Amino acid sequence: MNVRDSEHMIAELNKKEPYELTEKIDDADLIIINTCSVREKPVSKLFSEIGMFKKYKKNGAKIGVTGCTASHLGKDIIKRAPVVDFVLGARNVSKITQVLDKKHAVEIATDYDESTYMFGDYRSNSLKAMINISIGCDKQCSFCIVPVTRGEEISIPSNLIIQEIQKAVDAGAKEVTLLGQNVNNYGRRFSTQVDGAQNFTELLRAVSEVEGLERIRFTSPHPLHMDDEFLQEFANNPKVCKQIHVPLQSGSTRLLKEMKRGYPKEWFLNRCQKIKELVPEATISTDIIVGFPGESDEDFADTMDVLEKVRFDALFSFKYSPRPHTAAATFENQVDNETASKRLQTLQARHREIQNENMQAKVGKxxxxxxxxxxxxxxxxxxxxxxxxxxxxxxxxxxxxxxxxxxxxxxxxxxxxxxx
Ligand code: SF4
The missing domain is CATH 2.40.50.140 (Nucleic acid-binding proteins)
Structure with a gap:
């Protein structure tokens, strides 16, 4: 999502005047730090990065902070680091040329209108294009700051999506990745009533009709919205790549409830089982948080049980990190760091064994x-x-x-x- 937002900003800047990307910081006239805030570490890195860039920036160069940390810290960034010229939230990247010449501009609103998602052309990879299909998220997972930083979930009308894809394909793209925070909940809300695809399965069908397009990927889906119709489309549409991310977060039904994920362990296992039945060769990746408040040894054993049963091909795993504006940050029974670290090691060590076995099984195919x-x-x-x-x-x-x-x-x- 952030990589695509960076491309959007480059496209908008190029509409105003030609900018060129540089590898050398002291050549730059404009330095943009596009931030994430999903965990605490990237946020704490922000201010040391600003300090570093300040040291090297050439005379007159501007520094902007954009993305999710910009959304949730807003003008506090400028208070703490006045060297920053502007702050632009994740949902405001289309306004980059408007804030460029205003000293200490801060744009972090999370309102939406379609024009904020129509951009000029810039793609860092001409073969593989990223295409936003929805922005924001209406879920309220208790650990997650995204609904605060990216605002409510809005789907982009399918005719605009198809236009974007056609443009990318005409420029040489063979593959698209459809992007949404909650990608397979597509169609939940449009800003106005629209014709065309009304849900994610219909959108996959419509996208696969784009001539010249050979591959479709998507990220990030939610296990709750993986209904049978969607999984059938995933399995049977030859343009849809057989790679799927199914974010688990925890294997414990009790903790999933606390996390407000909306599904129990059994539903998650059932969906993965269904994927394996329909597409035995599909790779399945996941996200797991260890040390969520109140996680007991039994809860963690449930997570390990899912790991054994699904045998994920890739795992993105982290220790829980309390985020501001989230319900879980106020939960009392936070897990101590040592226990969380041990659990993370156990999980990652077993995953590496499974991953290696999965990879070895590909030899000869x-x-x-x-x-x-x-x-x-x-x-x-x-x-x-x-x-x-x-x-x-x-x-x-x-x-x-x-x-x-x-x-x-x-x-x-x-x-x-x-x-x-
Ligand atoms: S579905 Fe949950 S974890 Fe994913 S972006 Fe929305 S609130 Fe965050």
Whole structure:
């Protein structure tokens, strides 16, 4: 989401005057720190980064802070670091050219109108385009700050989405990733009544009709909205890549209730089981929080039980970190750091074993790979349909092509193969 917001800002800046990205901080006329606030660590890094950039910035260069931390800290950022010229919230990135010349401008409202999601063209990857389909989130997961920073959930009308995708495909994109905080809840609310796709399954069908588009991915879906119709579409639509993120957060039904996730452990297991039945080759990734307030040994054992049963291909796991403006930050029974650290180690160690076994099981199989980057020693890198990194010997002729590759070797993070 933030990568796409950065692209939006570059596109808007380019409408005003041509900007060029630079790798050298002391060449920059404008430094934008696009922030996340989902955990505490990136927030604490912000002020040390501002200090570092201040030291190196050339005379007259401006510094802006954008994104979710900008949304929730607002003008406090400027109070604490007056060197910052402007603050722009996650939902306001389209206003970048309006704040550029106003000293200490702060725009953090979370209102919505369609014009705030119509941008100029800029894509950092011409083969793979990210496309926003909804913004904000109406869920109130008790640990999550996103509804505060990105505002209420609004779906973008499908005709605008298809237009964006068509533009990207005409410019060479083969793959799109549909983006939404709660992506498969698409259609919950439009700003006005619209024709076209009314839910995520219908949107997947409409997007797959775009001529020239070969692959569709999406992130991040919510397990609660994974109904059978959606899973059938995921399984049977040949353009939809067989990679799915199913964020668990905790395996304990009791804690899931405290987290306000809206599903019990059994529903989560049932959905993963269904995915495996329909698409045995699909990769499943997840998010897990350990040390959520009140997490007991039994609760954690439930999480480990789900890990064993689903055998995730990828895991994003963190110790719980209390976020401002969230219900869980006020819960009394916070888990001590040592216990949470131990649980995280246990979880990650077992996951690494499973991940390695999953990767080894791919050796000897054939995957369709979209090649996208030249690497050293005459190798080319790409992603298989299931989202795994694959390397082969080859040249630039492979770039932008989808080719069958037979896997000859696997380690925990990548596969090596030869053209089949
Ligand atoms: S679904 Fe829950 S975790 Fe995901 S963005 Fe919304 S509130 Fe946050």
């Amino acid at each position: 054939v995957y369709k790979v979209l090649f996208e980057e030249l690497k050293s020693e005459g190798r080319v890198a790409g992603r298989s349909d299931d989202g795994t990194l694959v390397m082969v010997k080859g040249s630039e002729e492979l770039l932008g092509k989808i080719v069958d590759v037979k896997i000859t070797f696997a380690n925990i993070t990548q596969l090596t193969g030869e053209l089949a």
